[in-house]
Amino acid sequence: xxxxxxxxxxxxxxxxxxxxxxxxxxxxxxxxxxxxxxxxxxxxxxxxxxxxxxxxxxxxxxxxxxxxxxxxxxxxxxxxxxxxxxxxxxxxxxxxxxxxxxxxxxxxxxxxxxxxxxxxxxxxxxxxxxxxxxxxxxxxxxxxxxxxxxxxxxxxxxxxxxxxxxxxxxxxxxxxxxxxxxxxxxxxxxxxxxxxxxxxxxxxxxxxxxxxxxxxxxxxxxxxxx
Amino acid sequence: xxxxxxxxxxxxxxxxxxxxxxxxxxxxxxxxxxxxxxxxxxxxxxxxxxxxxxxxxxxxxxxxxxxxxxxxxxxxxxxxxxxxxxxxxxxxxxxxxxxxxxxxxxxxxxxxxxxxxxxxxxxxxxxxxxxxxxxxxxxxxxxxxxxxxxxxxxxxxxxxxxxxxxxxxxxxxxxxxxxxxxxxxxxxxxxxxxxxxxxxxxxxxxxxxxxxx
Numbered sequence: 001x002x003x004x005x006x007x008x009x010x011x012x013x014x015x016x017x018x019x020x021x022x023x024x025x026x027x028x029x030x031x032x033x034x035x036x037x038x039x040x041x042x043x044x045x046x047x048x049x050x051x052x053x054x055x056x057x058x059x060x061x062x063x064x065x066x067x068x069x070x071x072x073x074x075x076x077x078x079x080x081x082x083x084x085x086x087x088x089x090x091x092x093x094x095x096x097x098x099x100x101x102x103x104x105x106x107x108x109x110x111x112x113x114x115x116x117x118x119x120x121x122x123x124x125x126x127x128x129x130x131x132x133x134x135x136x137x138x139x140x141x142x143x144x145x146x147x148x149x150x151x152x153x154x155x156x157x158x159x160x161x162x163x164x165x166x167x168x169x170x171x172x173x174x175x176x177x178x179x180x181x182x183x184x185x186x187x188x189x190x191x192x193x194x195x196x197x198x199x200x201x202x203x204x205x206x207x208x209x210x211x212x213x214x215x216x217x218x219x220x221x222x223x224x225x226x
Numbered sequence: 227x228x229x230x231x232x233x234x235x236x237x238x239x240x241x242x243x244x245x246x247x248x249x250x251x252x253x254x255x256x257x258x259x260x261x262x263x264x265x266x267x268x269x270x271x272x273x274x275x276x277x278x279x280x281x282x283x284x285x286x287x288x289x290x291x292x293x294x295x296x297x298x299x300x301x302x303x304x305x306x307x308x309x310x311x312x313x314x315x316x317x318x319x320x321x322x323x324x325x326x327x328x329x330x331x332x333x334x335x336x337x338x339x340x341x342x343x344x345x346x347x348x349x350x351x352x353x354x355x356x357x358x359x360x361x362x363x364x365x366x367x368x369x370x371x372x373x374x375x376x377x378x379x380x381x382x383x384x385x386x387x388x389x390x391x392x393x394x395x396x397x398x399x400x401x402x403x404x405x406x407x408x409x410x411x412x413x414x415x416x417x418x419x420x421x422x423x424x425x426x427x428x429x430x431x432x433x434x435x436x437x438x439x
Binding site: 003006007010011014017018021022077080081082083085086087088089090091092093225 | 278279280282299300302303305306307309311312313314315316317318322326327329330331332356372
């Protein structure tokens with residue numbers, strides 16, 4: 001294992017160990033995501049009939065909102081006790097620090113999605129699992145795109161007094177293309193002949209991921225150095 | 227890389243319109259303890275942050291031996307820092323905290339370094355307990371071992387005596403004397419003159435970002 005990959009893994013493993021001890025982020029975000037889906041289900045399911053087109057949008061709203069919660073909390077932990085300064089002094093490449101935090105957040109978001117996706121499929125009677133690999137690819141690429149930007153902004157805002165307000169204000173406008181591509185790709189999966197369109201949206205998400213991760217890796221070091 | 231001297235040359239740092247440091251020149255050699263004194267807001271912590279490469283000077287340079295630079299992993303590997311906040315994860319145990327930082331510093335024998343750090347912190351019997359349950363003094367000793375786990379050349383301590391009882395202060399002074407004997411450049415900030423009496427080789431006072439004569 002190279003030094004860079006090892007540093008990424010050391011940081012991710014520490015985040016997962018802390019989360020395993022507290023379960024704070026997982027429980028908070030999972031509860032929030034489930035509550036979000038349930039509220040929409042009460043609104044959009046009438047007389048046992050769901051508006052199937054709503055499922056994709058509600059799924060991605062739950063992912064984005066709960067992901068924002070996870071991002072804020074993950075960096076709040078580094079602010080508490082100023083451990084972020086200890087990480088910045090450590091002799092690791094700053095992009096490794098970014099990727100370590102990103103991978104930890106991705107694992108947490110994936111754990112929440114394991115609960116939320118079947119719940120959306122059930123509550124909205126949506127055939128999300130008819131094409132499981134394509135669904136998995138859409139979720140993975142959409143989550144990476146969202147978390148890549150979110151991790152950068154959450155790190156930038158960690159010392160800002162109004163970080164809880166600023167994070168969604170900065171994050172959502174930038175990640176709108178990712179969320180739209182996720183929603184449209186997932187909606188295409190639910191249509192009878194939507195597979196080509198779903199693949200096109202997937203390609204778009206891959207493109208966004210490459211752009212966002214590259215820009216974040218490139219800018220992380222300067223933005224973390226005062 | 228290694229160095230045996232730290233030198234601030236005409237270092238100025240501004241935050242917006244406020245000048246936190248104003249043309250500070252100061253040098254410290256290996257095997258010495260330098261105390262930075264001064265009131266709150268005098269610029270002590272800013273100077274430490276610049277030495278730790280966490281802040282860039284607005285003007286002036288910091289020289290680590292022959293190397294004038296603002297960072298790089300090789301330089302950061304020779305720096306240890308203990309802030310007023312202790313840079314520890316309260317959810318993790320003493321051993322887990324040390325293990326995490328030992329891995330981050332790519333130490334060759336992580337478990338030996340952890341065992342040594344836990345022993346020096348006097349926490350052998352409580353190594354597997356979460357740090358959240360430790361007293362301030364215990365956390366401070368553990369945090370110092372965290373900062374020293376990679377045997378840094380430069381050790382920076384921000385108000386290390388705050389909140390400690392006399393026994394913990396004496397333990398901290400002993401540890402700093404040992405670091406000095408090992409050739410570490412120790413720079414610490416404090417309000418507490420009594421704490422550094424018979425410890426510091428040199429004391430300098432910062433007043434409104436300037437070194438007092």
